[in-house]
Amino acid sequence: MSAPVLTISNLTAHYGDFQALFGVDLTLEQGQALAVIGANGAGKSTLMRAITGILPSPRDAITLNGRAIGHLSAPEVLEAGISMVPEGRKLFPSLSVEENLLIGAHARTGNGYWTLERLYDLFPILRERRHNPGTALSGGQQQMVAIGRALMSNPTVLLCDEISLGLAPVVIRDIYATFPKIRESGASVIVVEQDIGQALRIADHVCCMMEGRITLSGAPTDLSRDAIHNAYFGVSA
Amino acid sequence: MIWVDTIVQGVLLGGLYALFAAGLSLVFGIMRLVNLAHGDLIVLAAFVILTMAGALGLHPFVAVLIAAPVMFAVGWLLQTYVLNRVLGDDILPPLLVTFGLSVVIQNGLLEGFSADSQKLSAGPIEAASIKLGPIAVGVMPLLTLVSAIVVIFALNQLFYRTKLGRAFRATSDDAVTAGLMGIRPRNVFAIATGIAMVVATIAALYLGIRANFDPTIGPARLIYAFQAVIIGGLGSLWGTLAGGIVIGVAQGLGAAINPEWQILAGHIAFVLVLLIRPRGLFPRAND
Ligand SMILES: Nc1ncnc2c1ncn2[C@@H]1O[C@H](COP(=O)(O)OP(=O)(O)OP(=O)(O)O)[C@@H](O)[C@H]1O
Ligand SMILES: [Mg+2]
Numbered sequence: 001m002s003a004p005v006l007t008i009s010n011l012t013a014h015y016g017d018f019q020a021l022f023g024v025d026l027t028l029e030q031g032q033a034l035a036v037i038g039a040n041g042a043g044k045s046t047l048m049r050a051i052t053g054i055l056p057s058p059r060d061a062i063t064l065n066g067r068a069i070g071h072l073s074a075p076e077v078l079e080a081g082i083s084m085v086p087e088g089r090k091l092f093p094s095l096s097v098e099e100n101l102l103i104g105a106h107a108r109t110g111n112g113y114w115t116l117e118r119l120y121d122l123f124p125i126l127r128e129r130r131h132n133p134g135t136a137l138s139g140g141q142q143q144m145v146a147i148g149r150a151l152m153s154n155p156t157v158l159l160c161d162e163i164s165l166g167l168a169p170v171v172i173r174d175i176y177a178t179f180p181k182i183r184e185s186g187a188s189v190i191v192v193e194q195d196i197g198q199a200l201r202i203a204d205h206v207c208c209m210m211e212g213r214i215t216l217s218g219a220p221t222d223l224s225r226d227a228i229h230n231a232y233f234g235v236s237a
Numbered sequence: 238m239i240w241v242d243t244i245v246q247g248v249l250l251g252g253l254y255a256l257f258a259a260g261l262s263l264v265f266g267i268m269r270l271v272n273l274a275h276g277d278l279i280v281l282a283a284f285v286i287l288t289m290a291g292a293l294g295l296h297p298f299v300a301v302l303i304a305a306p307v308m309f310a311v312g313w314l315l316q317t318y319v320l321n322r323v324l325g326d327d328i329l330p331p332l333l334v335t336f337g338l339s340v341v342i343q344n345g346l347l348e349g350f351s352a353d354s355q356k357l358s359a360g361p362i363e364a365a366s367i368k369l370g371p372i373a374v375g376v377m378p379l380l381t382l383v384s385a386i387v388v389i390f391a392l393n394q395l396f397y398r399t400k401l402g403r404a405f406r407a408t409s410d411d412a413v414t415a416g417l418m419g420i421r422p423r424n425v426f427a428i429a430t431g432i433a434m435v436v437a438t439i440a441a442l443y444l445g446i447r448a449n450f451d452p453t454i455g456p457a458r459l460i461y462a463f464q465a466v467i468i469g470g471l472g473s474l475w476g477t478l479a480g481g482i483v484i485g486v487a488q489g490l491g492a493a494i495n496p497e498w499q500i501l502a503g504h505i506a507f508v509l510v511l512l513i514r515p516r517g518l519f520p521r522a523n524d
Contacts, residue, residue, distance in 0.1 A: 052417060074416035083417070090414040094406040103407050106400070107419025153419065 003065075005030050005188045006051075006082075006157050011061040011070075013043075013050045013212075020046040022212045028157065033179065033189040035199040035220075038209035039232055044192040045087050047209070048161050052084050053077040064156065079107050081156035085163055087192075089146040091134035098130040100145050104152030112154030113185040119148040122178055140171035147175070151182065158187045164195045172198050196228070208232055242372050243493045244486055249374070251465075251485025252382030253447065255478040256440035257458050258465035259388055260433030266472035266521075267409045267429045268324060273335040276459030277342040278434060282308050282441035283450050284346055287355055297357040301442045305435045312434030316427040324426070339455065346452035357445035381443040385481065388436055389474045395432075396474070405429060464507040470517030479518055483510060 006028040013021035020043050028034050038044050049055040051062060057070035069080050083104070091100050101119060120127035123144040129137055134145055143163050150158055164172040176198045183189060193199035200206060200220045208216040208228060216227060261275045272278075285307055289300035319338070323330040365376040396402040404425050408415045412422040444450060444458070461484060468483050469476025484503045491502020510518065 054413060054416070073421075074413075075419045075421050078417060078419040086414060086417065090411060092407045092410040092414070094410050095403065099403055102400075103403055103415075103418050103420075106404060149418070 003030055004028060005032075005065060006190075007063045008047075008051070009061060011047070011050060011057060013046050013055050013057065015046075020212050021050065024209075024212075024214055026207060026214065026217075028188050028190060029205075031183065031186075031188055032205060033183060033191065033203050035196075035203035035206045036190060036192045036209060037194070037196050037199060037206060037228075037232065039194065041211075042209040043212040044209055045161055046212075048084060048087075048159050048190075048192060051077070051159060052082060075107065078153055082159065083150040083153045083155035083157075084159040085143075085146045085150045085161060087161040087165070089142050091142055091145055091149075093133065093135045095134055096131050097126055097134050097137065097145055100134040101126075101148050101152055104149035106153075108153055114151045114154050119151065122181060123148060140167050140175065143167065143171075143175060147178075147182075151185070151187070154185075155187050158182065158189045160189065160191045162192055162194065164193060164198060176202055196232075239493070243489045245369075245372055245374065246378070247486030247489025248482050249378035249382045249485070250489060251478075251482030252378070252385035253440070253443055253481070254461045254465050254484050255385040255481030256381070256388060256436065256443060258462035258469075258477045258481055259385070259392060259474065260436040260440070261459075261462045262466045262469070262472065262474055262477040263392060263436070264430055264433045265466065266474075267405050268426050269328070269409075270320065270324060270331050271328075271335070272320075272433075273332060273459065274338040274342060274455075275335075275433075275437065275462060276457065277339045277346075277455030278308075278311075279437045279441050279444065279458055280450060280452060280455040281311070281342055281346065282434070282438040283357070283445040284350055284355070284452075286438070286441060286445060287357060290357065297359055297442055297446060301438060304441075305438045308434040308438045309431040312430040312432070313427045315434075316430035317423070320430065321423045321426060339459075343452050343455065350452060352451055352453070354449035354451045355445070356449050357442065359446045363446060377443070377446060381447070384439060384443065385478060388439060389478050392432075392436070392474050401425075401428065461503070464503065468507060468510045468517055470520035472521045473517070473519040476517060476519030483518075 004027045008024055008026040011021055011024040012019065024047060036044050036047065046055065050057045053072050053074040053076065059071040060068045062070040064080055064082060069077060072080060092103065095103060101116060125141055126144055126148065129141065134142065137145065163175060179202045191199050191203065203220055206218060206220050206223060207214050210232065216223065257279060261272060264270055264272055282304060285304040286297055286300045289295060289303045290297050319334060320331060323334045362376055366373045367376060396405060404420050407418065408420055408422045408425045415422055464484055465480035466477050468480030483506055487506030488499045488503040492499035
């Protein structure tokens, strides 16, 4: 029996008058890798923005290790132990690769598992490119920087929003191949994907989102292709 | 020879303009805020130095050490309680607010200190000069230029070599993503404006020793600062120094031809540089 690290209950989110999330419930167990899948506009990124405090949420809608964090701002959520690889990577163009990694540790106070050295061992190409501007790298390398930057805070929970977006299949495979090591560091992980293949390979649990709601939830092995297809597109395959 | 002398004096004057402009450049570079009250804040700093020097019987060079932290606090409070509230996608509100602030500072100073002109007295050093080859150079103007170089060097080190500078650059790139790194953009902005006010205080020291000042001279200093920043290229600190020197030299040459042309020559140089290089001499790549 593992205790939930992150609990989301009855979470709603709005952009002005537009409601993007309708009562989302979700639990992330200690050490778990959870895949959140769903089509374009399903609300996956909105869910990530709500968890990280970019979008405001009710105080008790999100708890981290029993602590209500829904009302916290983005820097406070980071300090509480949740970091994110944002959709589109969002590297800082004015910073070198190494500075992009270091800024991930901006709020860090103590020591922890992740150091520059450990990240360079995880993604050796970044050691060679450490002094390049972050945005001068290939898409896959930029994604590695974005993941490394998020790890530098030694998160309890790592959120990854569409890391496969715009990358070649072999690059996606290489990046996902590092996830076992990332999980060994103690982080529980949520990966958001439209591209189901890779995400399902590393996930212990899957949630499918459609139009702001979770429509299906279960272990990847328990869910039939048809069920996922249904929940994803809202029609029978 | 007279021309060499004129150019050297112009370069030295450019140091003062660069000091006027460095704080403006820093704040613009980090938060894309054009502070229309910057000139008045320099004048405010000059009055703070004057008051400290008078009340405590201090030399201006010592009084500035007390005035600088006071002005840092002024900048921090101004950003936290006023400017952070109006910063956003729309550039108009901060312009209006800083314009209003300019008027408020001028009237506050007129109320407190009257319209009389004041001067910071630095003693014999004001008249001292040293020979550089055939040219006699005033010690104060030389000190002004050296200070400008030191200030800009220090700001660059801060920007590119420190954790705070990294946070400045990241916040300037993308404040939302910076928040995901645990950076609080509003705090970063408050510190930046505090630092800009420390630089303004150094500018005020040399302004007040060089010539008379009164509560109304801020807007003209703002114009020189603006021109220096824009000539140099928005957001580039060394560019700002170069911009200050361009205006200083142009004013010197203008004045050498006809004393009435001093100010006009600076403005003409500004327009010429912009015609040739619309984004300034050293534009930042990603603006
Ligand atoms: N800033 C915004 N303002 C208004 N509406 C938004 C905003 N961002 C997203 N939305 C809307 O909210 C809904 C959910 O968007 P969201 O970005 O969360 O989807 P997503 O599942 O991440 O999609 P994708 O796979 O394309 O990234 C969509 O209908 C979208 O149009
Ligand atoms: Mg998305």
